[in-house]
Amino acid sequence: MARHLYSCPLRWSDMDAFGHVNNVVFLRYLEEARIDFMFRLAPGDGSPSFSGGSVVARHEIDYLRPLVHRHEPVAIESWVTKIGAASLTIAYEIKDPDVTYVRASTVVVPFDLASQRPRRISEEERRFLQEYVDDGMTSSA
Template identity: 80%
Template structure:
């Protein structure tokens, strides 16, 4: 909380990070997949603070979905909200990263297939939920 009892803007970035990590790691655990395990870096954040989120005991939800899949990057969109109010709309450009080689890498076919299941279609299809409660 900041001095005015609102969730600080930097805390919202942390909520987005937690949702993104949860989303990207869903593919690898338990299936023997190495997808997304080599690392990734954030190339860009875009955040619209729609309404202030004041101190409360009820959780908010972070919904996330994919809006773009490129050869070597993906864009993940989010809404931080409760049942009645959207507090933040945001997007993050994520670049898969080869930690050993210390350079960006291309998205694998397995990763593209996983991401495509969460892709928001241009036809206005409902946004899939890849949510984590914050």
């Protein structure tokens, strides 16, 4: 199983009053990693894959340890745990080599902006996503 790796910078404004990264900010970090995964790494130059838009249908997040602000970025690993006909689930870990701060998942629905409706996952998108499916999970059509 391949995992997408994203190096996420921490910002001074990410901190709460206790000097930790605020819980809401972690959702922004997940968004940055997800966009980097789905759009920058979309298959093929000029491919329409993932370009029409997507919406978040669900987030789940487990805060395991506080992350204190520092100048070094934090790593975000992302992978796919489920591919459905018109949705996919992305799992994440926000971590350093020796500690995991957050485990999370997001259900993403591809969206047709012109018709303002959800759409099915294309075969090209499915092939791309399949490379990142967790070994313990099976995708469904």
